[in-house]
Amino acid sequence: xxxxxxxxxxxxxxxxxxxxxxxxxxxxxxxxxxxxxxxxxxxxxxxxxxxxxxxxxxxxxxxxxxxxxxxxxxxxxxxxxxxxxxxxxxxxxxxxxxxxxxxxxxxxxxxxxxxxxxxxxxxxxxxxxxxxxxxxxxxxxxxxxxxxxxxxxxxxxxxxxxxxxxxxxxxxxxxxxxxxxxxxxxxxxx
Amino acid sequence: xxxxxxxxxxxxxxxxxxxxxxxxxxxxxxxxxxxxxxxxxxxxxxxxxxxxxxxxxxxxxxxxxxxxxxxxxxxxxxxxxxxxxxxxxxxxxxxxxxxxxxxxxxxxxxxxxxxxxxxxxxxxxxxxxxxxxxxxxxxxxxxxxxxxxxxxxxxxxxxxxxxxxxxxxxxxxxxxxxxxxxxxxxxxxx
Numbered sequence: 001x002x003x004x005x006x007x008x009x010x011x012x013x014x015x016x017x018x019x020x021x022x023x024x025x026x027x028x029x030x031x032x033x034x035x036x037x038x039x040x041x042x043x044x045x046x047x048x049x050x051x052x053x054x055x056x057x058x059x060x061x062x063x064x065x066x067x068x069x070x071x072x073x074x075x076x077x078x079x080x081x082x083x084x085x086x087x088x089x090x091x092x093x094x095x096x097x098x099x100x101x102x103x104x105x106x107x108x109x110x111x112x113x114x115x116x117x118x119x120x121x122x123x124x125x126x127x128x129x130x131x132x133x134x135x136x137x138x139x140x141x142x143x144x145x146x147x148x149x150x151x152x153x154x155x156x157x158x159x160x161x162x163x164x165x166x167x168x169x170x171x172x173x174x175x176x177x178x179x180x181x182x183x184x185x186x187x188x189x190x
Numbered sequence: 191x192x193x194x195x196x197x198x199x200x201x202x203x204x205x206x207x208x209x210x211x212x213x214x215x216x217x218x219x220x221x222x223x224x225x226x227x228x229x230x231x232x233x234x235x236x237x238x239x240x241x242x243x244x245x246x247x248x249x250x251x252x253x254x255x256x257x258x259x260x261x262x263x264x265x266x267x268x269x270x271x272x273x274x275x276x277x278x279x280x281x282x283x284x285x286x287x288x289x290x291x292x293x294x295x296x297x298x299x300x301x302x303x304x305x306x307x308x309x310x311x312x313x314x315x316x317x318x319x320x321x322x323x324x325x326x327x328x329x330x331x332x333x334x335x336x337x338x339x340x341x342x343x344x345x346x347x348x349x350x351x352x353x354x355x356x357x358x359x360x361x362x363x364x365x366x367x368x369x370x371x372x373x374x375x376x377x378x379x380x
Contacts, residue, residue: 146372147368148376151349153352154349154373155373159341161351163344165312165347166312166344179344186379
């Protein structure tokens with residue numbers, strides 16, 4: 001796809017508008033018409049640039065998450081997790097948490113959205129996390145055969161989804177940091 | 191509320207219909223009209239028995255989860271978790287997982303539903319889990335000050351939500367059992 005027609009600033013603006021709409025109305029009610037109206041662009045431009053609604057949404061979500069996990073390398077696994085948390089502020093975490101809630105059901109009903117999310121958002125995050133964990137294994141911090149290694153994403157998603165549901169509290173640094181220390185690191189034997 | 195007007199069989203039938211509708215159309219599109227039509231009852235009866243849609247949905251969900259966690263007492267924490275898993279079949283787990291996905295967003299937008307779910311479903315489950323964990327503490331299996339004790343629900347919800355999202359697999363016994371052994375028990379120091 002030729003993305004060169006849009007400046008990076010304009011592309012950013014479009015993605016922000018898609019995410020705002022997603023938080024406001026949810027995935028099902030988000031139409032290409034609404035995106036076009038909100039961003040004062042034509043539907044033809046949207047389809048030419050992104051091909052489809054699932055891909056546009058997945059790209060917008062990926063744009064929202066510019067942290068490259070594999071760049072973090074503090075020398076300890078705990079340090080890497082702390083560095084990762086410090087890169088996201090509390091307000092952004094609450095916004096991410098809202099997006100996750102809004103998408104959990106939509107993903108199940110929309111195989112195209114699920115596939116786009118897997119390719120554009122989930123796979124890169126998994127690869128970054130795998131690299132951080134792989135370094136911990138190579139340093140000898142975590143046993144290579146530890147079965148919790150492949151379950152770290154599940155633990156972290158649980159923290160995001162359950163915090164508002166169970167505790168009626170927003171997800172913030174203090175909670176995630178305590179969760180990493182109490183759950184993630186001990187399950188990895190760190 | 192006078193529930194004596196309905197036989198237990200009829201009440202069961204109504205709850206099953208509510209859960210079926212919930213899986214089919216989601217919370218927002220589930221109307222009291224649809225429930226009345228599906229169950230061939232009058233809306234007046236529904237409102238007299240349950241007061242409101244959030245309460246009806248919460249009661250139906252509670253009905254779906256008749257396992258009383260506090261009744262499980264095998265003598266070890268691992269045995270208690272295994273016994274808990276054995277009480278639910280794989281098909282029921284997938285159905286529960288679908289309900290959880292459908293409700294995660296609705297709960298956030300509907301404070302009444304969230305409150306009804308907290309009182310009727312979340313609080314009793316938390317109390318049952320707290321009893322199972324409390325016995326493990328009294329037996330000396332888990333340290334009373336272990337910070338993971340209050341995070342077990344978060345770990346388990348993560349397993350349910352992330353399994354289809356990340357691994358594209360349904361939640362089943364084999365996965366949950368491996369997750370308990372790899373994540374929940376090690377974080378508790380068992």
